[in-house]
Amino acid sequence: METQEICIRTARLTDADAIAEITHQYAENGIMLKRAPENIIENIRNFFVAEVGGRVVGCCAISFFTLHLAEIRTLAVCERFKRMGVGSMLVEKAETILREEGVADAFVLTLAPRFFETLGYRSVSKEMFPQKIWRDCTNCPKLMSCDEIAMIKQLRQGG
Numbered sequence: 001m002e003t004q005e006i007c008i009r010t011a012r013l014t015d016a017d018a019i020a021e022i023t024h025q026y027a028e029n030g031i032m033l034k035r036a037p038e039n040i041i042e043n044i045r046n047f048f049v050a051e052v053g054g055r056v057v058g059c060c061a062i063s064f065f066t067l068h069l070a071e072i073r074t075l076a077v078c079e080r081f082k083r084m085g086v087g088s089m090l091v092e093k094a095e096t097i098l099r100e101e102g103v104a105d106a107f108v109l110t111l112a113p114r115f116f117e118t119l120g121y122r123s124v125s126k127e128m129f130p131q132k133i134w135r136d137c138t139n140c141p142k143l144m145s146c147d148e149i150a151m152i153k154q155l156r157q158g159g
């Protein structure tokens with residue numbers, strides 16, 4: 001494939017359909033949780049997208065929990081554009097924004113621990129994030145059989 005520039009930018013409302021499409025394919029396979037289109041629209045300001053040749057090929061979102069803790073979520077890259085650095089660039093963009101906001105720690109719940117290890121995340125117990133469990137997990141159909149791995153990265157020294 002011809003090398004094309006990857007552009008990471010804040011999502012716009014008009015990206016909502018593309019984000020839904022990218023995440024839907026993984027949700028169908030149980031790799032990620034399905035996010036309803038209206039939920040994506042409601043949270044569009046928290047999303048970033050990766051664009052290649054004018055096409056949205058990946059997405060990622062941030063979700064604030066406390067002044068010091070935030071989640072990086074809904075990370076997905078189109079099958080055809082995997083292993084080209086898109087996922088890493090999306091996570092790095094999210095981390096940059098979180099650092100600018102003064103967030104000390106970023107966490108993820110993921111089925112892709114190897115990928116996050118390469119970016120400096122380490123596995124921890126889910127019990128470290130009771131706020132996440134109250135907010136999202138209690139409504140999740142997988143609650144009692146959750147197979148996602150919790151991982152954390154310190155974004156700031158002394159945080």
Ligand SMILES: CC(C)(COP(=O)(O)OP(=O)(O)OC[C@H]1O[C@@H](n2cnc3c(N)ncnc32)[C@H](O)[C@@H]1OP(=O)(O)O)[C@@H](O)C(=O)NCCC(=O)NCCS
Pocket residue numbers: 026031032072073074075076077078081082083084085086087088089108109110111112114115116118
């Ligand atoms: C996880 C995901 C976002 C990675 O995106 P990506 O653009 O392919 O990742 P990158 O190209 O930035 O990969 C960086 C490094 O991470 C590691 N990595 C990436 N995918 C991996 C995988 N499936 N298994 C093991 N290591 C992996 C590799 O070391 C890779 O470097 P390399 O290609 O030079 O070997 C992508 O595979 C995806 O969309 N998966 C389905 C949805 C999902 O699981 N999302 C995470 C939910 S939080």
